Amino acid sequence: MMDVGRHPNIKLLTYSEVEEVSGYVGNFNVKVRKKARYVDENECNACAECFKVCPVAVPDEFQQGFSSRKAIYMQLPQAVPSSYIIDMEACLGNNPIACGKCLEVCDKKCIDYDMQDEMIDLKVGAIIVATGMDVYDPTELDEYGYRSFENVITSMEFERLICAGGPAQGHFIRPTDEKTPKTIGFIQCVGSRSEKRGNRYCSNICCMNTIKDTVLLNDHYPGIEMKVFYMDIRAFGKAFEDLFRRSKEAGVKYIRGLPGEVREDPKTRDLIVTVENTTTGEVEQHELDMLVLSIGVLPRQDGSGIQKLLTLSRTADGFFMESHPKLKPVDAPTKGVFLAGCAEFPKDVKDSVTQASAAAARAEIILNADKIKVEAITSMVDKEMCTACEICYRACPYKCIEVDRENKIPAQIIEAACAGCGTCGAECPFGAVTMRHFTDDQIIAQIEAILDEDPMEKTVVFACNWCSYQGADFAGISRLQYPPNQRIIRTMCSGRVDEDFVLYAFKLGAPIVLVSGCHFADCHYIDANRWTQKRVEKLWDKLEKMGVRPERLQLEWISAAEGQKFAKVMRELEEMRKKVTKEEVEFTKNALKDLKFKREKRKAKLQADKAKAEKVAV
Amino acid sequence: MAEEATFKCLRCGHEFKMPFDPKGPLVERACPKCQSNSVRRMKEEQKK
Amino acid sequence: MADKKNPGKEDDLRIGVFVCECGLNIAGSLDCEEVRKYAETLPDVAVSVLNKYTCADPGQNEIKRYVKEYDLNRVVVSSCTPLMHEPTFRACVADVGLNPYLFEMVNLREHCSWVHLHDRKAATDKAKDMVKIGVARARHLEPQIEKTVPVTKAALVIGGGVAGIQASLDLADSGIQVYLVEKDPSIGGIMAALDKTYPTMDCSI
Structure with a gap:
């Protein structure tokens, strides 16, 4: 921590929040609000004179409310920067009648009640998101009695109680009588691995944290009786098992089973824990002086702010999603943004440090280059065709399109930020946007080549580059056999598959068309494949209205690892294809015989407008 | 309690009910019978 | 088939098709020579060549030789998945002065011979x-330029917990200007609130 404060290359902006981010990889513009702390952090030498005279006392958040702090305070004794701050909500204010005592005693005159928030503009090439975690509040689990019984504490509160810098100077005491407990219990998985309350995921750190706590207690107070109630102990990391063994050798009892009920003896304030020991199958009662709830990790509850600023995505559990779960575990989907620590998923100090170093190294690849190459496969706009309707902007997962509907300024792609999914191209109602290297012409030529001979024999398959195309590759690598009737057209993302392409394939006599992409959680373009789903749903309605069986358009999410699924889908589609009759294909072709591509319609309109204008001019 | 809607699998024809929130975020859908993602929400008039 | 070795106008399409046997990986389950012969009949194809392994040096040298000899302006390699060798072949055609985006790949191995x-x-x-579809796409390929943008040599780290601290120090030590933004009055995050940390039982701060 100290190293950060004095490193010449680090500018520390504490009590600050990022409010705006614009730009793109290599060239982000960031606005940071540095909130007023009412004490000049550069001048303050933490002499604590102000602290002594401050008459206000409020609960100290850092000490989990076990002790109090003043209105002028340091967040923690080793704070970096080592400077006081005034909590203005608690402060009585600089009114000679009310208070102003700190101002009087401060020799360095570094207190300023009128300090204002400051806006700071930064230019950076890369961003690392290390926004951390929140902890689970076990109040809702009333069977554990966290709010009802004072001697039930959380593992975070335990940390402060045992700490030499904590409210009891490291004398581990129970809240009700300030005596060191003789028996103590720990309940694991509080808020974790639960289908009903709390979270489904394993919070990763709580098993080892409890094991550490038991070893710590045994070191401080040999002879203290400790019981851990658990469902599994996950001690998988380097040196973890050794520590677990040390804990067991110290006499800590590990009881498999999570308590069903905790009661308090009103006289002694001891706790009576009822638990089914699933090893013996018997219901047991344990009388304990104190109980520690090993609470789980939550994603930051204010995470949506950063998510929006940086166009990140979050998995269903609320943690930020990486670009690829195995191969790009620290890259965020937005180029030039990287993830570190618990923002990505619960992890311990070592893993946080590891990931942080990895994120720094990934960022350095960009930052140590004078210039970086940007994706050549980006979208492009035909300005004349564009009506500035802003639909592309709404569809763009990266918001890398500048367009102004009000002032009729046509869309423009910020190419460095464009990842090339092509959703804008597919969503544009006027055919004004297309993708480099995956142009309408190229894809239409492929559809024509597929269907110009024996169209009844073929299934047209659109597959996204990252998942379903690779799923097909994996089927091949696994030598999974399937009928030879499908023809694959690769796009970068299923979001690129324009309704024109699907309808054109039907117009040329395709019996079955499949649109396939990544599972929702795997989309390589944040959420571009949501647009695929919406579009396919619309097409089902459209086909039905025309009298075409919507079943002939199929949708499938196939990951790169799902070779089995790809082969299965191919076999199923072949069965479906065989059942499509010549008559219904002819009917479809006829129903679509007047199909015009969006861009053709728009061109015709522009030409008509032009002709009209010329006529008027004449 | 989330609203429910009727869905039809366009692969195997299976019809089923699933929670559906028209205002909520899109979710990935799969047929409980054949696991296909070609799952279509049936509107009132299409239910017959 | 386009006129051999006789380049016409500059914008005439002159496509070279290279069919890879991949040892027996492709040739074992389909007739590569028949595919090669068929490719010759496709419009705008100037030459169609069979290789034992197109990706190996001899195969790549053949591509280069034919691009020069036949003045090819599109190259279609029918071999394996582009996820594997597209970069290889793009570099290969770029070596003889062709824009790498004028290269197209047909996945005969993973999507055909093996299944x-x-x-x-x-x-x-x-x-x-599949080769016909690949050639049809190749006709519409256009050169692309990979643009470059300058980089601001500074990083923003959001969050001053253990991860943010480590990332900041690593970046700063490698000479990069770092802005570390922390919401609280002090850095340290959750880690600073811990007493000891496992598995080594040392102090958190």
Whole structure:
């Protein structure tokens, strides 16, 4: 921590929040609000004179409310920067009648009640998101009695109680009588691995944290009786098992089973824990002086702010999603943004440090280059065709399109930020946007080549580059056999598959068309494949209205690892294809015989407008 | 309690009910019978 | 078939098709020579060549030789998945002065020979069709330029917990200007609130 404060290359902006981010990889513009702390952090030498005279006392958040702090305070004794701050909500204010005592005693005159928030503009090439975690509040689990019984504490509160810098100077005491407990219990998985309350995921750190706590207690107070109630102990990391063994050798009892009920003896304030020991199958009662709830990790509850600023995505559990779960575990989907620590998923100090170093190294690849190459496969706009309707902007997962509907300024792609999914191209109602290297012409030529001979024999398959195309590759690598009737057209993302392409394939006599992409959680373009789903749903309605069986358009999410699924889908589609009759294909072709591509319609309109204008001019 | 809607699998024809929130975020859908993602929400008039 | 070795106007399409046997990986379950012959009949194809391994040096040298000899302006390699060798072949054609985006790949191995091991006729027919589709796309390929943008040599780290601290120090030590933004009055995050940390039982701060 100290190293950060004095490193010449680090500018520390504490009590600050990022409010705006614009730009793109290599060239982000960031606005940071540095909130007023009412004490000049550069001048303050933490002499604590102000602290002594401050008459206000409020609960100290850092000490989990076990002790109090003043209105002028340091967040923690080793704070970096080592400077006081005034909590203005608690402060009585600089009114000679009310208070102003700190101002009087401060020799360095570094207190300023009128300090204002400051806006700071930064230019950076890369961003690392290390926004951390929140902890689970076990109040809702009333069977554990966290709010009802004072001697039930959380593992975070335990940390402060045992700490030499904590409210009891490291004398581990129970809240009700300030005596060191003789028996103590720990309940694991509080808020974790639960289908009903709390979270489904394993919070990763709580098993080892409890094991550490038991070893710590045994070191401080040999002879203290400790019981851990658990469902599994996950001690998988380097040196973890050794520590677990040390804990067991110290006499800590590990009881498999999570308590069903905790009661308090009103006289002694001891706790009576009822638990089914699933090893013996018997219901047991344990009388304990104190109980520690090993609470789980939550994603930051204010995470949506950063998510929006940086166009990140979050998995269903609320943690930020990486670009690829195995191969790009620290890259965020937005180029030039990287993830570190618990923002990505619960992890311990070592893993946080590891990931942080990895994120720094990934960022350095960009930052140590004078210039970086940007994706050549980006979208492009035909300005004349564009009506500035802003639909592309709404569809763009990266918001890398500048367009102004009000002032009729046509869309423009910020190419460095464009990842090339092509959703804008597919969503544009006027055919004004297309993708480099995956142009309408190229894809239409492929559809024509597929269907110009024996169209009844073929299934047209659109597959996204990252998942379903690779799923097909994996089927091949696994030598999974399937009928030879499908023809694959690769796009970068299923979001690129324009309704024109699907309808054109039907117009040329395709019996079955499949649109396939990544599972929702795997989309390589944040959420571009949501647009695929919406579009396919619309097409089902459209086909039905025309009298075409919507079943002939199929949708499938196939990951790169799902070779089995790809082969299965191919076999199923072949069965479906065989059942499509010549008559219904002819009917479809006829129903679509007047199909015009969006861009053709728009061109015709522009030409008509032009002709009209010329006529008027004449 | 989330609203429910009727869905039809366009692969195997299976019809089923699933929670559906028209205002909520899109979710990935799969047929409980054949696991296909070609799952279509049936509107009132299409239910017959 | 386009006129051999006789380049016409500059914008004439002159496509070279290279069919890879991949040892027996492709040739084992479909007739590569039949595919090669078929490719010759496709419009705008100037030359169609069979290789044992197109990706190996001799194969790549053949591509380069034919691009020069036949003045090819599009190259279609019918071999394996582009996820594997597209970068290889893009670099190969770039070596002889062709824009790498004028290269197209047909995935005969993963998407055909390996998944239709037991029906040689059907696999060969499908392979021919796939080459036709690849050539159809190749006709519409356009050169692309990978643009470059300058980089601001500074990083923003959001969050001053253990991860943010470590990332900041690593970046700063490698000479990069770092802005570390922390919401609280002090850095340290959750870690600073811990007493000891496992597995080494040392102090958190």
